[in-house]
Amino acid sequence: MWRIGAVVGLLLAAVPAAAQDTAAQDAARRQALLAHLPADAAKRVFGQIAAPSPGPAQPIGSYAKGCQAGAVPLPADGPAWQVMRPSRNRFWGQPQLIAAIEGLAAKLPALGWPGLLVGDMAQPRGGPMLTGHASHQIGLDVDLWLTPMPDRRLSPAERDTIGAVKVVAADGNDVDRKVWAPQYRALLEAAARMPETARIFVNPAIKRALCREGGTDRGWLRLIRPWWRHDDHFHWRIACPRGAAECENQGPPPPGDGCGKELDWWFTETARHPKPGPPHPPMLVSQLPPQCAALAKP
Numbered sequence: 001m002w003r004i005g006a007v008v009g010l011l012l013a014a015v016p017a018a019a020q021d022t023a024a025q026d027a028a029r030r031q032a033l034l035a036h037l038p039a040d041a042a043k044r045v046f047g048q049i050a051a052p053s054p055g056p057a058q059p060i061g062s063y064a065k066g067c068q069a070g071a072v073p074l075p076a077d078g079p080a081w082q083v084m085r086p087s088r089n090r091f092w093g094q095p096q097l098i099a100a101i102e103g104l105a106a107k108l109p110a111l112g113w114p115g116l117l118v119g120d121m122a123q124p125r126g127g128p129m130l131t132g133h134a135s136h137q138i139g140l141d142v143d144l145w146l147t148p149m150p151d152r153r154l155s156p157a158e159r160d161t162i163g164a165v166k167v168v169a170a171d172g173n174d175v176d177r178k179v180w181a182p183q184y185r186a187l188l189e190a191a192a193r194m195p196e197t198a199r200i201f202v203n204p205a206i207k208r209a210l211c212r213e214g215g216t217d218r219g220w221l222r223l224i225r226p227w228w229r230h231d232d233h234f235h236w237r238i239a240c241p242r243g244a245a246e247c248e249n250q251g252p253p254p255p256g257d258g259c260g261k262e263l264d265w266w267f268t269e270t271a272r273h274p275k276p277g278p279p280h281p282p283m284l285v286s287q288l289p290p291q292c293a294a295l296a297k298p
C-alpha cells in the first residue's frame with residue numbers, strides 16, 4: 001500500500017494543481033499531500049493556519065520564499081469584484097494589495113469590464129501552499145480570472161465550483177477569437193499601468209495578442225510576462241510597499257516590450273515541453289526567513 005501511496009504522492013507533487021481547480025479537487029489534493037509531507041514542511045504548517053497574525057502588516061521575504069504578518073482579508077464582495085474559491089481561505093493580503101484590487105475595480109466601468117472574479121491571493125500568514133502556486137507567499141500576488149463577472153451575486157457553492165473560461169486557442173498559438181475581445185486588452189493594460197505593478201504573468205498566446213493590439217505607447221507591455229499555463233487568469237504581482245524593510249523585490253524585467261524573439265521562444269518545442277527537473281524536497285519552515293518561524297504557530 002505505501003508504494004502506491006508514494007507514487008500517488010509523487011504524481012501529485014509533479015503535477016501542480018491548476019490555479020482554478022474546484023474546491024473539491026483542491027481538498028482531495030491537500031489530503032493526499034498531507035499524508036506524505038514532513039511535519040516541518042512549510043506548506044504543511046502555513047497551509048493549515050486559519051487566521052492571520054496580529055500586529056502591523058508586513059511582507060517578509062520574497063514572492064516565492066516568505067510569509068506575511070498582519071494580513072487583511074479582501075471582502076467577499078465589492079463594488080466590482082467577487083472572491084472565488086472562498087473555502088480555500090486564500091483571500092488574504094497586505095493592505096497595499098487590497099487597495100490595488102480596489103483601485104483596479106474602480107477603473108472597470110470605463111474599460112467595459114463588468115467586474116473581477118478574484119482567485120487565489122495568499123494564505124492568512126502567507127508561506128508556501130499545499131496545492132498550486134510557487135509564489136503568492138508574501139501577500140502581494142493575486143490571480144484574477146479572465147472571465148467577466150456575472151451580473152449577479154454568486155452563491156458560495158457556485159464560487160467553489162464554477163470554472164474559469166480559457167481565452168487561449170486549443171493549439172496554444174494565439175487567443176481564442178471566439179472569446180477574446182478588446183476589453184481583455186483594456187483590462188490587462190489598466191492593471192499593467194497601475195503604479196504598484198511589478199509584473200503580470202499571462203499565457204504566451206495572450207502576450208502575443210497584447211503585442212499585436214498594444215498600440216504605439218508600449219511601455220506597459222514590458223511588465224506583462226509570458227509564463228506557462230495562465231490561460232484562464234492573469235497573475236498580478238505588486239511591488240514591495242515603500243518602507244517594507246523585510247520585503248525582497250524581484251529584479252526588474254528586461255528592457256523593451258518583450259514582443260520579439262523573446263516571445264517567439266515560448267512557442268518553440270523546448271518551451272512547450274520543458275524537460276522536468278529532478279523533484280526537489282519540500283521547503284522547511286527553517287528555510288524561510290527567520291521571522292516566518294515566529295508566525296508559523298497558530
Ligand SMILES: [Zn+2]
Binds near residue numbers: 019133136141235
Ligand atoms: Zn498566480
